[in-house]
Amino acid sequence: MRWGLRIxxxxxxxxxxxxxxxxxxxxxxxxxxxxxxxxRHLQAQAGIPVEISGIQLGWSRxxxxxxxxxxxxxxxxxxxxxxxxxESLELPYWPLLVFQQVQVxxxxxxxxxxxxxxxxxxxxxxxxxGVELGRMPLSAVAPWGTVAGTLSxxxxxxxxxLWQQTPPQIPQGDFSGSLRDVRIxxxxxxLEQLGVALPELTLDEVxxxxxxxxxxxxxxxxxxxLTGTLSxxxxxxxxxxxxxxxxxxxxxxxxxxxxQQLGSVALLLRGFQCGTTVSLKIEGTxxxxxxxxxxxx
Numbered sequence: 187m188r189w190g191l192r193i194x195x196x197x198x199x200x201x202x203x204x205x206x207x208x209x210x211x212x213x214x215x216x217x218x219x220x221x222x223x224x225x226r227h228l229q230a231q232a233g234i235p236v237e238i239s240g241i242q243l244g245w246s247r248x249x250x251x252x253x254x255x256x257x258x259x260x261x262x263x264x265x266x267x268x269x270x271x272x273e274s275l276e277l278p279y280w281p282l283l284v285f286q287q288v289q290v291x292x293x294x295x296x297x298x299x300x301x302x303x304x305x306x307x308x309x310x311x312x313x314x315x316g317v318e319l320g321r322m323p324l325s326a327v328a329p330w331g332t333v334a335g336t337l338s339x340x341x342x343x344x345x346x347x348l349w350q351q352t353p354p355q356i357p358q359g360d361f362s363g364s365l366r367d368v369r370i371x372x373x374x375x376x377l378e379q380l381g382v383a384l385p386e387l388t389l390d391e392v393x394x395x396x397x398x399x400x401x402x403x404x405x406x407x408x409x410x411x412l413t414g415t416l417s418x419x420x421x422x423x424x425x426x427x428x429x430x431x432x433x434x435x436x437x438x439x440x441x442x443x444x445x446q447q448l449g450s451v452a453l454l455l456r457g458f459q460c461g462t463t464v465s466l467k468i469e470g471t472x473x474x475x476x477x478x479x480x481x482x483x
Contacts, residue, residue, distance in 0.1 A: 224250075234258045237268070250275040269324040270294065295321040297337070307347040314339040320369070331372040335392075339363035343398065354424040362395035368410065387411060387444075414438035414463070420472070428473035435480055436466040 221238045228236045235256040242249040253272040257265065275292040282288055286305045293299070297317030303310045320334030341361030368389035389410030396404040406416040418434035439462060445452045455464050460482030470476035 221250075228253075234269075246280070247276050247278040267323050270322055272299075295319070307345070309342065309344055310346050311342045312340065314363075319365070331370060333368070333370050335365040335368040335389075337363065337365050341398075356400055356422055356424055357398065359398040360396065361398065364394070365392040366390070368392055408438065411444045412438050412440050418468075428471065430472045432468050432470055432472065432475055434466075434468040436464070436468065437480065438464045438466075440464070 218240065220243070221241045224241065225236045225238045235258065237252075237254040237256065238250060239252040240250070242251070250272075251274065253275055254268045255270050257267055257269060271294065273293045275290060277288065277290055281302070282305070287302055288305065289300070289302045291298070291300050294314075295318050298315050299317070300313045301311065315338045317337040317339075318334070319337055320332075339361065340363060341359060343357045343359035346357045346359075368387075368391070370387040370389075372387075389408055389412070391409045392406065393409075394404060394406045396402065401419040401421050403419045404417065408414050408416075414437045416434060416436045418432075420433075421431040423430045440448070440452070440455075448455070458464050458466055458477075458479045460480075463482075465480035465482060467478045467480040468475050469478070
């Protein structure tokens, strides 16, 4: 999330540079140089390599045909690739001049994205619809497998720049969305390590909503090969995220086919069952979670 905010505010910070470029069009301002300047700003903000195909400066808006984020150098075991691609990015001037607000619209991996931010950094809003995770190379970077599905999301943050203070503070906000037609494919090494035969986990939908603050609260619902809920909170530690405290409750029902594919893991889950429902209580920290049997009520 912090990475995404850095990208958005990087776009805001470089808008002034782009407007200066527009004024300079009459004297042949080089758009390639403007694209390189924008890429440098975004890379400095996000800490991730950026590629920009070019910039088109018009009298009503700035258009970026394609912007891509590549694998960061610190991801030593990940292959060098384009992790995510943003297409047809547009920044109109009117909201900036009238409302002191930057509005960005774009397409990404089959879906549409809209983002807005007040110039004073007080509010950020983000909406996504129809983004296909399976078309995003980032979804294949995880060492355990890949995730595909269609993502819809909306959320907002108030005073997001609090994250950049020293010491960092956590802004307030809320979010909601869904991931439909979910397909999770596990790599062979992961399946061998777990001792299960589960080529693919499919879910009709994963719906979620929550709030952001000193506690990250979440309410997640699963429908498909497994049905159930995940709810609770994570007490965020902005200095050491791995030490964030967990207080989560999980209740799941597995269909017979999934139980069969889980093999020995299904036997282990019997210790957490209340009738046919698997009930888990997850506490401890992100780095050292503690899983216990949850309440059966």
